[in-house]
Amino acid sequence: MRPGTLVAATLCLLYALSASAKDGVYKSTGHGDPIHGPQRRMDIQPGSCLQCHDQETDRRTTSQLRLDRGLFGPNDDTLCFVCHAGTSQTGAFPGNATWAQSAHALQQASRCTTCHDPHGVRDAAGVIPSLLKRRESALCNDCHDGSRGPDIRSQLTRAFVHGAPARGTHRSDEDGDPSRYAAFPVNHRHVTCSDCHNAHQVIRDPAPSSSDRTNRLAGVSRVQVVNGGAGVVPTYRFVAAADPGDEHEYEICFKCHSSWTKQPAGQPDIARLTNPANPSYHPIQGEGRNARIDPRSFAEGFDVRSIITCSDCHGGDDSVRGPHGSSYRYLLRKSEEEICFECHARNVYVDGSSGSRFLSHTSHAASRIGCTVCHESHGSTRNGALILSGGFPGITTFIQTAVGGSCTSTCHGLQTYSVGYPR
Numbered sequence: 001m002r003p004g005t006l007v008a009a010t011l012c013l014l015y016a017l018s019a020s021a022k023d024g025v026y027k028s029t030g031h032g033d034p035i036h037g038p039q040r041r042m043d044i045q046p047g048s049c050l051q052c053h054d055q056e057t058d059r060r061t062t063s064q065l066r067l068d069r070g071l072f073g074p075n076d077d078t079l080c081f082v083c084h085a086g087t088s089q090t091g092a093f094p095g096n097a098t099w100a101q102s103a104h105a106l107q108q109a110s111r112c113t114t115c116h117d118p119h120g121v122r123d124a125a126g127v128i129p130s131l132l133k134r135r136e137s138a139l140c141n142d143c144h145d146g147s148r149g150p151d152i153r154s155q156l157t158r159a160f161v162h163g164a165p166a167r168g169t170h171r172s173d174e175d176g177d178p179s180r181y182a183a184f185p186v187n188h189r190h191v192t193c194s195d196c197h198n199a200h201q202v203i204r205d206p207a208p209s210s211s212d213r214t215n216r217l218a219g220v221s222r223v224q225v226v227n228g229g230a231g232v233v234p235t236y237r238f239v240a241a242a243d244p245g246d247e248h249e250y251e252i253c254f255k256c257h258s259s260w261t262k263q264p265a266g267q268p269d270i271a272r273l274t275n276p277a278n279p280s281y282h283p284i285q286g287e288g289r290n291a292r293i294d295p296r297s298f299a300e301g302f303d304v305r306s307i308i309t310c311s312d313c314h315g316g317d318d319s320v321r322g323p324h325g326s327s328y329r330y331l332l333r334k335s336e337e338e339i340c341f342e343c344h345a346r347n348v349y350v351d352g353s354s355g356s357r358f359l360s361h362t363s364h365a366a367s368r369i370g371c372t373v374c375h376e377s378h379g380s381t382r383n384g385a386l387i388l389s390g391g392f393p394g395i396t397t398f399i400q401t402a403v404g405g406s407c408t409s410t411c412h413g414l415q416t417y418s419v420g421y422p423r
Contacts, residue, residue, distance in 0.1 A: 091240050092130070092172045094242070098219075102203055103202055115199070116131045129170065137193050140152065152320065154318075170192040214249065221238070222254070224237040227276065229277050230277045236258070238260075250284050250285065254270065273378040280386045281386075282379060298344065312343070313339055314326075315332075359418075
């Protein structure tokens with residue numbers, strides 16, 4: 001082929017490539033950034049098309065140029081790894097070696113361009129972050145509809161969905177900035193798949209998973225808690241996604257559900273409520289403090305030393321684990337009347353078998369008084385036994401003694417009680 005013909009073919013190809021990045025999308029992406037964009041060739045500005053598309057055409061035929069779109073190397077993941085070999089600045093990409101062991105990398109026919117468009121995509125809401133082809137969760141649900149992954153798509157059609165009003169607002173550079181999760185002064189509240197999962201690092205857990213250090217949440221930023229005394233608002237330490245330390249599930253939840261950020265009015269500070277210094281709390285951050293509770297009061301598989309996770313109570317009402325969507329309020333896995341009996345023995349608290357310290361649980365259950373009428377769901381900064389006061393209907397005053405206590409409620413006047421066994 002004559003040199004002039006080959007050059008003309010190259011120019012036509014590069015014009016076609018530039019058309020695929022039209023409307024300024026490419027220049028608004030990380031790849032097109034003239035300062036921080038990719039720079040394979042130091043003699044050319046970062047973010048230039050020529051960082052990926054080769055101008056040197058003397059050894060290529062027209063058919064080769066059409067086949068590989070004028071790229072400097074093979075049109076596969078190895079080209080991406082020239083720049084993306086190591087961990088990215090935000091930790092969203094953990095490096096080629098870690099990616100190669102991930103569940104997504106091991107999927108047949110899965111490659112970088114399955115999820116990413118190197119030129120960027122714009123939709124009605126603007127440029128889609130992270131060079132994704134579609135916004136989360138629509139992109140993820142192309143596979144996570146039961147066809148090649150767990151069926152998350154159907155969970156997102158439930159009556160109660162995690163972060164439903166704010167899909168697609170996650171940014172890879174938001175980590176470490178509490179305002180990016182805040183409800184005010186500017187509302188940035190959101191949750192997308194990548195707030196809780198790192199698609200480049202996630203791998204399957206062994207079945208069954210034995211702790212809250214789950215592979216499904218590996219490589220995700222989190223918020224560690226530094227607790228003070230009972231009821232004291234804790235201090236926090238942000239941990240970036242690239243940190244290799246073990247993560248707890250609740251630390252990921254605390255990015256939104258704690259006072260690390262500015263929460264919506266009325267939403268509880270779960271970090272403060274589950275502080276192990278409190279008089280009572282569900283054992284999320286640490287083991288429970290009521291070491292003398294009767295072992296018969298627990299459901300099978302639980303005891304006084306058990307640690308639970310947020311997703312033990314919050315999640316889908318099907319076999320797929322995780323708080324994506326549920327038919328039950330508060331994203332509960334079961335109804336409010338049933339979820340407590342995942343850990344607490346129904347035969348003790350409802351049917352009257354021995355094991356309850358408070359002997360009137362059975363009569364309350366017979367009157368269809370639910371657990372949350374009298375008990376806090378997460379923790380109490382004032383009372384033992386997760387006693388909740390001030391609700392309606394519910395307890396108005398409560399006094400606990402060594403051998404029992406007393407309470408008044410919207411259901412009855414002052415009543416005293418004795419415990420069934422020592423505290």
